[in-house]
Amino acid sequence: MTTMDILIKAKAAAPTLAQTDTEQKNRALYAMAESLEAETEAILQANILDMEAAHDTISPVMMDRLALSAERIRAMADGIRQVAALPDPVGRIRRRVERPNGIIIEQVGVAMGVIAIIYESRPNVTSDAAALAIKAGSACVLRGGKEAFRSANAIVTAMQAGLEAADLPAELVQLVQDTTRVSAQELMTAVGFVDLLIPRGGAGLIRAVTENAKVPCIQTGTGICHVYVDKDADQSKALQIIENAKTSRPSVCNAEEVCLVHRDIAAEFLPKLKTRLVDDRIEDGKTPVELRLDPSAALLIDGTPAGPHDFDTEFLDHILAVAVVDSAEEAMGHIAMHSTGHSDAIVTENEETAERFTKVVDSAAVYVNCSTRFTDGGEFGLGCEMGISTQKLHARGPMGLEELTCYKYIIRGNGQVR
């Protein structure tokens, strides 16, 4: 089937789902989860073929992302069940006002229609994205990476069986068969067929979407996240936050990439930072962090001299760029220049400085005295998420079910005219 065939089917199926009640949607989600578990064998076989084909071309980290197991499939099914348990955003009355003329205006949550998602090699995104789209009342068209195609196909087939078991059309969840750039381009330009496109991937994909997309998009972004250690910081908190933000999961978008330190405390703090991120970690048998230092920091501790791109790179690795700044204002200026607007933090006990930082820093999530790693739908209490938006239109930060819907106004009267 061509991508356009798939979109036509999705568009035709979408209105049914948009008007399906919560109970039936949840029944479909539970059936999808059950079907996924029932098809474990078929999914694992498809995954083995993917793994064999990808073996020579992708890195061990990517291989690990690609690999499925019975346990991972169970976790995917549980993920779907968790979505079923979340409140339904469709039909929710967000605002209600009765006007002096007696008309009653309600702003009501409604489905987007067709949500298309472009993603890469993690097979679990297939079920996560489908579950969120279905609960949000939208048909979904999935376009995964070619390395995971067979796995994704088996997962989608299983989920379609679940939809049909709950008397909903299988076309509500479809996988694009073409994994070349052509299909991504088709999704970006399918005006009238895609109501929301969510690209999940690296900087190259995001750039392509910014350049080419003609359908409504939400970009889920790269994160060059900063932690600024103010002169009034509690330094032990700062060490704990930085170690967590940098090392708890370096490959994710909310990991810290840059540390800025106020000059007044740099001579005291930077040696402690090196001890914590390098020496202690070596001693504990953990991966040490490579510090890339600006000239001022390099005068105070050992490390790699920072290159020209180190303050503009999402390392996604055990690497931290470190710079010394003269003031909180300089830190905010640096962040304005280099941040991707994802998550940025200040560590300070000075409330006034913290207040200024939260006002001035123009990022989706601005932290005071805690780790940037909290930028996550689950951690924010949204239940789960479709990704982290780094744009300002429609949704910013973690996108839960609410952010995957829109609204309409329903106005009821008794013959009123203007």
Add this chain to the structure above:
Amino acid sequence: MTTMDILIKAKAAAPTLAQTDTEQKNRALYAMAESLEAETEAILQANILDMEAAHDTISPVMMDRLALSAERIRAMADGIRQVAALPDPVGRIRRRVERPNGIIIEQVGVAMGVIAIIYESRPNVTSDAAALAIKAGSACVLRGGKEAFRSANAIVTAMQAGLEAADLPAELVQLVQDTTRVSAQELMTAVGFVDLLIPRGGAGLIRAVTENAKVPCIQTGTGICHVYVDKDADQSKALQIIENAKTSRPSVCNAEEVCLVHRDIAAEFLPKLKTRLVDDRIEDGKTPVELRLDPSAALLIDGTPAGPHDFDTEFLDHILAVAVVDSAEEAMGHIAMHSTGHSDAIVTENEETAERFTKVVDSAAVYVNCSTRFTDGGEFGLGCEMGISTQKLHARGPMGLEELTCYKYIIRGNGQVR
């Protein structure tokens, strides 16, 4: 100044305004209003030059839209003062949650940054748009039509004086000097300089934006609005609603363009409709409505046979396309096919049919037993509006101050890590 020069200045000035408190913003708005009135003479002189230049090229309706008077300028100034009186969306805490780990997450309204508006010949849009942008904390870059350039320039100059009187930079409100398509194209593609582009205009502008825009946009739309008269309608309400929706102001986007009538009542209702919209209006010395009838309607009343485009045209005139449908479902199907998703209405006393209609019709505003003319920021209680969004992303329906802002998350902790 080139358009890019203007954008660079706007981007530089925007952060100041984003952090300006409500009191100072309001002071600036009052000063802008006062300055507008003080410069009445200069604005009227510029307007006379615009009128003279446009005299031979634009229609009388357009000439009327272009014309200013001391009274109209006073109304513009009052419009600015009304915006000052509205609640400030910036800094408003939209959601707040304390998580089990003790971090406090607030979703806080923030300014977009730079809002660009492309509009046409009505000079009052210049002051309305600027006032809304300023109150929403964003710098604004205005690109009006060439017919109104001198007027808009005089208005912007007056407003800039007001900004400066309130100690804010004049660059917060700027007018693009080039009124050719080149500048519109520049605004659409100024990635990183325009945080929100609002095109206000006809179908051609909207198409150009859909095709070419690379910056975030909200389209304010054309309205092919429908009123469906159900078999269970109170016919006197239907007549009142249709006359109001069609004739109270035919040139606006929330005016009715199409009337659908259930077959069971068509023979009774259509003659009454013709009497109300044609015969009575002629008798009362009002402009009668030209009825463009589908074949079934043409069997029942006199009128113009509907041509192939009459159900897909925003007439903006005393013209109404009329069709007979076999069921509420057929009406909803017709609306799904032909509506621009602006405002559509049902007239029925059957609550079940009304409920189905409000669920199924996928438009920004769906009405039961009242006029589509209520789709308006003022009528909805938003105070005023920047236009009516017909898209689903970010804002749908009337866009007030809230819809001209976005949000960020501010997370406060005490050393928490994940």
